[in-house]
Amino acid sequence: MLLKDSKVAIIGAGPVGLTMARLLQQHHIDVTVYERDKDPQARIWGGTLDLHKDTGQKAMKKAGLLDAYYDIAVPMGITVTDEKAKPLFTKAITDENRYDNPEINRNNLRTLLLGSLWEHTVVWDRKCTDVKVSDGQWQILFENGTQASADFVIGANGGMSGIRKYITDTAIEETGTMILQGDLPQPEIQYPELYRLCNGNRLMAAHEGNLLVINPNNNGNLAYGVIFKIPDKTEYNFQGEESIRQFLLERFSNWGELYQQLFQLTSSFRSLPTRKLPLSKPWKTSRPLPVTLIGDAAHLMPPFAGQGVNTGLMDALILSENLTCGKYESIQAAVNDYEQQMFIYASEAQRASSENEIEMRHPDFSFRQLIG
Structure with a gap:
């Protein structure tokens, strides 16, 4: 050998x-x-x-x-909503695809x-x-x-x-995309409305180049990622949790209140420019x-x-x-x-x-x- x-x-x-x-x-x-x-x-x-x-x-x-x-x-199945949290499509888990x-x-x-x-x-x-x-x-x-x-x-x-x-x-190389990750512990208690909307599925929404992907079951946490193209790198010099929160609230200002509240309730964020x-x-x-x-x-x-x-x-x-x-x-x-x-x-x-x-x-x- x-x-x-x-x-x-x-x-x-x-x-x-x-x-x-x-x-x-x-x-x-x-x-x-x-x-x-x-x-x-x-x-x-x-x-x-x-x-x-x-x-x-x-x-x-x-x-x-x-x-x-x-x-x-x-x-996990998949639920797709619009930016106002209206369900558009669901892909369910079946005996055939569960593994x-x-x-x-x-x-x-x-x-x-x-x-x-x-x-x-x-x-x-x-x-x-x-x-x-x-x-x-x-x-x-x-x-x-x-x-x-x-x-x-x-x-x-x-x-x-x-x-x-x-x-x-x-x-x-940087690919020009930013991912902002957030966590919400005990979502069934802290944010039951969104937790119920997920219904055990990954929830996805996209609108005008802004994307949101939510996993309600990440070892007891609701974990999510916000994805968008970086138009100007100098624009995203985040300084702490509050600066990320305010950025998200502004960028997603025309999204539904359910998603606005998600950003307000999140206590920890992480920024991640994508690389290759x-x-x-x-x-x-x-x-x-x-x-x-x-x-x-x-x-x-x-x-x-x-x-x-x-x-x-x-x-x-x-x-x-x-x-x-x-x-x-x-x-x-x-x-x-x-x-x-x-x-x-x-x-x-x-x-x-x-x-x-x-x-x-x-x-x-x-x-x-x-x-x-």
């Missing part, structure tokens, strides 16, 4: 990095995951994730976790994956600042002054990964030691086709199979084949996401166009 006597380091304990660790440990490979979060209880911001049957769920099945995912994840892409809270998915790993696999409070070659190994440097060594490094630490310099000089790492030119083939990227570190893309985490889980599935199948003569050969495959399917995922992004920002866009 290629990795029989090798130490593997995975940088990043997101769903892709943890799944990669699980798939390698099934073959008794020595793998350690280094994560910047202080501990496993650190909250992960963002909406729920939905793992698709033909990508993310395949990786979970290989990891022996698909049934556990189904036990935790929540099948297509059920939604799971990010923190719950992390807990599931952590529980599948050997004890002490993840080392917390380790923000990677650099990797260097020394004495025939990778030396991994962390912000807190500690170091670690490995024979093979897999970067799974997101779109701003510093490991990427050994692999590509391609720069991250184009797969427009080949990666470097000359590397000092085996190293590669998976997940957002490899192919960051906007979330408008639901492909990001699913593409990353396909990375973990294909790379782990290449490293353990006995077909390749070296780690780098297994990595090269994975990267060649990844460029094809990840480029297609990026293309689909970009097409949806352009379509969604059009003033006449309706969510029914995407739902069918």
